[in-house]
Amino acid sequence: MEVKELAPKALWVNFAGLNAIPRASKKETRVIRFMVDFGHSLGLETIQDSIGNVVIKKPATAGMEDRQTVILQSHLDMVHQKNSDSNFDFDTQGIDMHIDGDWVRAKGTTLGADNGIGVATIMGILAASDIPHPAIEALFTIDEETGMTGAKQLDPTNLSGSILLNLDTEEDHELTIGCAGGIDTNTIYNYKQQAVAADDLAFELSIKGLLGGHSGMDIHKGRANANKLMNRLLHDALQVLPLQVAAIDGGSLRNAIPRESKAVVVLDKADEQSFKSFLAQFQNTIQAEYRSIEPGLKINAVPSELPSHVVAPEELKKMIYAIYTLPNGVFRMSPDIANLVEASSNLARVIVKGGDFITQSLQRSSVESSKTDVANAVASAFELMGCNVSRSGDYPGWKPNADSDILRLMTELYRTTFNEEPHVNACHAGLECGILGAHLPGMDMISFGPTIHGAHSPDECVKISSVQKFWTYLLKVLSQIPVKS
Known part of the structure; x- marks a missing residue:
């Protein structure tokens, strides 16, 4: 079986397409064009700001027009690292993926699941016609891995959402509400x-x-x-x-x-x-x-x-x-x-x-x-x-807010969906939320994602069953976004 045949297919097909494009930090020209073309192909409003971030806007589905607008955010660049005995050329080749039991891996290189799975997830939602959701502003930032340039130079006038879901966490039982600066x-x-x-x-x-x-x-x-x-x-x-x-x-x-x-x-x-x-x-x-x-x-x-x-x-x-x-x-x-x-x-x-x-x-x-x-x-x-x-x-870092409305909603949905408590935490990684929050004051933010091991190394892999869990959970969250105040 090929990776693009995995379920949910709407996600994995997009991940395979994304991973065919070299997208090292500071070398994102091709993947930016890929995302702009993707937005235009769906007939959606698509904006590229001066630094290269891409925003694609999708109206709410019928009956959800009164819900709060959600910003779905992931970064386009990936860490390019390979084993010393690998002849792989990141500038010209797409990632060579394979399925290993319940995991997707790359051959001798980083996989790009960080943060390609998040990007592919958002693409799947933008392209779908059968997923209930509020108005969505999909934010794809650049250069997260080598300085967070895209987040730092974001044009906030392109965004109006009140909730931001960052899809860049690497354990599927975690809801992250804070992170380190660097x-x-x-x-x-x-x-x-x-x-x-x-x-x-x-x-x-x-x-x-x-x-x-x-x-x-x-x-x-x-x-x-x-x-x-x-x-x-x-x-x-x-x-x-x-x-x-x-x-x-x-x-x-x-x-x-x-x-x-x-x-x-x-x-x-x-x-x-x-x-x-x-x-x-x-x-x-x-x-x-x-x-x-x-x-x-x-x-x-x-x-x-x-x-x-x-x-x-x-x-x-x-x-x-x-x-x-x-x-x-x-x-x-x-x-x-x-x-x-x-x-x-x-x-x-x-x-x-x-x-x-x-x-x-x-x-x-x-x-x-x-x-x-x-x-x-x-x-x-x-x-x-x-x-x-x-x-x-x-x-800057991202100061935790334990009194967050989206945290309460997502904690309850996780508990009822999976019959267990999520692990609400802050992480030592550098997420873009701290910088984005400075641009978008008052934004209610949370970060979550599927299980990814070995990020930033050639051992990087993503758990297939965890991606399925993550997809199911995200769709439930989108269906329960509260009405505008």
């Missing part, structure tokens, strides 16, 4: 180099097989960060060997826990055996520490072409110590909401190449003051070594 901390440092002796040896070190994942939703799970592990490896090696480093390339995306890191190291021929012995011992140590969390962890070293230059020893020491000092992972748990991460940091990218030492990290918090605190902690580690530190992509 800020990127970026650094650069120009380091001194020195020439390599012609009779030295070079090896490419690699750390692979980590789970990675979403740097918000998965940050509390204790997963290894490939950048921090590589730094620890180099630090420990320098305690026993006169190791030199020519290059480092670790991580990929700003909002993903790094799965892989590579480094080119140089050593004297006389130290080759000692280096291999150290590496074997280090791997045993790390694998023992992470045995229950990172079963796929692998550390390898293969001979490499000898580079012409390496990082000067005093510069390398500063880099390694700065990264070692860096806070990474959970910074503070919320004292007010049980089991909620309040503040965290993720060292997403480390590059050492040709005289430039570059890092990228993302700090998140549901409290603005602690977001600043963790960002300052990260910046301080790099400023001490002389890095130029800059910040970008600052966006």
